[in-house]
Amino acid sequence: DADVTQTPRNRITKTGKRIMLECSQTKGHDRMYWYRQDPGLGLRLIYYSFDVKDINKGEISDGYSVSRQAQAKFSLSLESAIPNQTALYFCATSDGHPATNEKLFFGSGTQLSVL
Amino acid sequence: SQQGEEDPQALSIQEGENATMNCSYKTSINNLQWYRQNSGRGLVHLILIRSNEREKHSGRLRVTLDTSKKSSSLLITASRAADTASYFCATDPPGTDKLIFGTGTRLQVFP
Numbered sequence: 497d498a499d500v501t502q503t504p505r506n507r508i509t510k511t512g513k514r515i516m517l518e519c520s521q522t523k524g525h526d527r528m529y530w531y532r533q534d535p536g537l538g539l540r541l542i543y544y545s546f547d548v549k550d551i552n553k554g555e556i557s558d559g560y561s562v563s564r565q566a567q568a569k570f571s572l573s574l575e576s577a578i579p580n581q582t583a584l585y586f587c588a589t590s591d592g593h594p595a596t597n598e599k600l601f602f603g604s605g606t607q608l609s610v611l
Numbered sequence: 612s613q614q615g616e617e618d619p620q621a622l623s624i625q626e627g628e629n630a631t632m633n634c635s636y637k638t639s640i641n642n643l644q645w646y647r648q649n650s651g652r653g654l655v656h657l658i659l660i661r662s663n664e665r666e667k668h669s670g671r672l673r674v675t676l677d678t679s680k681k682s683s684s685l686l687i688t689a690s691r692a693a694d695t696a697s698y699f700c701a702t703d704p705p706g707t708d709k710l711i712f713g714t715g716t717r718l719q720v721f722p
């Protein structure tokens with residue numbers, strides 16, 4: 497969905513490097529999420545944020561940190577990358593209204609390889 | 612641990628046939644959603660069914676939900692080669708305020 501933009505699309509880095517993945521959205525949604533996808537494991541939630549002042553850990557937050565710089569921006573950082581963080585990372589948004597749209601809108605993903 | 616598990620993990624059919632994918636989950640839910648992912652791309656929402664609904668249709672898609680069995684199925688009728696993708700179910704358990712995804716079914720539709 498072009499309304500949710502992730503940068504970069506691909507990144508190769510070395511073990512121990514600090515990496516930041518960025519996500520911006522033009523949908524005006526309050527809720528933003530970071531997921532990682534590994535083959536055969538589906539999507540697992542890393543962190544999520546319901547507004548600028550709200551940050552919550554997901555299932556697999558160890559080794560990651562996030563920053564919600566504005567309603568439209570949510571970045572994911574790997575402080576010291578390790579090879580098992582090689583994965584496809586997705587940012588997603590939702591407006592979180594139970595009566596209407598609880599569905600997620602995804603970015604195109606960032607393929608990260610840690611050597 | 613994963614909330615949802617899809618079955619089968621992979622499915623290959625010919626164009627024109629119907630494709631059925633199943634999702635089982637572990638806890639009570641507010642709603643269940645199905646998403647589609649083309650290879651290496653972001654997921655796209657297909658359909659949402661609420662816990663008090665039993666069946667829902669959208670075009671060639673038919674979703675059923677059986678909360679007593681904690682299971683859902685996605686039926687794609689008259690499949691097309693363009694339906695080739697991975698399909699994921701996702702649930703929204705009460706009190707969790709987030710979606711939890713299953714492991715997905717890879718569907719291959721041959722022309």
